[in-house]
Amino acid sequence: MTTDDCFRIGSTVKTKGLKGELHAYIDFDDIGKIKFNSVFLEINGKLVPYFISSMKYLQKNAAYLVLEDVDTIEKAAPLAKKDIYLPNKLKPKKKKEEFTLFDLAGFTAIDDHEGELGKITDVQEYPQQILATVNYQNCEVLFPLNAEVIKGIDAVKEILYVDLPEGLLDIYLG
Incomplete structure (x- = not known):
């Protein structure tokens, strides 16, 4: 399992108490809609699975997390400050009205003239505009959305159809 197969829901912040409990920051808004009994923690660039013994939500963005076989502060301490992931198959589908340009990350961009440009690796907001990033012919290319x-936009096939301004790709490739 890699981070491409998962989505980030938050991170462990620190240990709590002496029995291996972890204080977690949850930054995924719809976490209450997802039913799960295990998580992946990113440790040294790899995703390691852990079963959940209990998870108690304190407020909107905070929870206490108890993992199976993590029953002492010594076992929990190395798990602090780690990102928490769930498999993509558990990610709730957005309704049409909830879809934003930022949801285009991961879509394949296809230009009217050049054909397939590649997967959108990032969507960033700058003053006055939102830009998408693709790796096209081993070059990082940014274009406005x-x-x-x-x-x-084909949300089912995850394809973004674009007509890039003339000469934009030449700037990056030339």
Whole structure:
């Protein structure tokens, strides 16, 4: 299992008490809609699975997490400050009205003239505009996400159809 197969829901912050409990920060808004009994913690660049003994939500973004076989502060301490992931198959589907340009990360961008550009690796907001990033011909290419560039979105197949401004790719490739 890799981070591409999962989505991040938060991170462990610190230990709590002497019995291996972890204080977790949950930054995924719809966590209450997901039923799960295990999580993956990112340790040294690899995802390690842990079964959950209990998880108690304190408030919207905080929880106490008890993992199976982690029953002392010594076992819990190395698990502090680690990202928490769940498999992509558990990620709730967004309704049409909840879809934003930031949800295009992971979609394949296809240009009217150049064909497939590649997967959108990142979507960032800058003053006045939102930009998408793709790796096209071993080059990082940024292009705006606006009504002039976007020609269509297929949310089921995860494809973004675009018509990039003339010469934009030449700037990166030339």
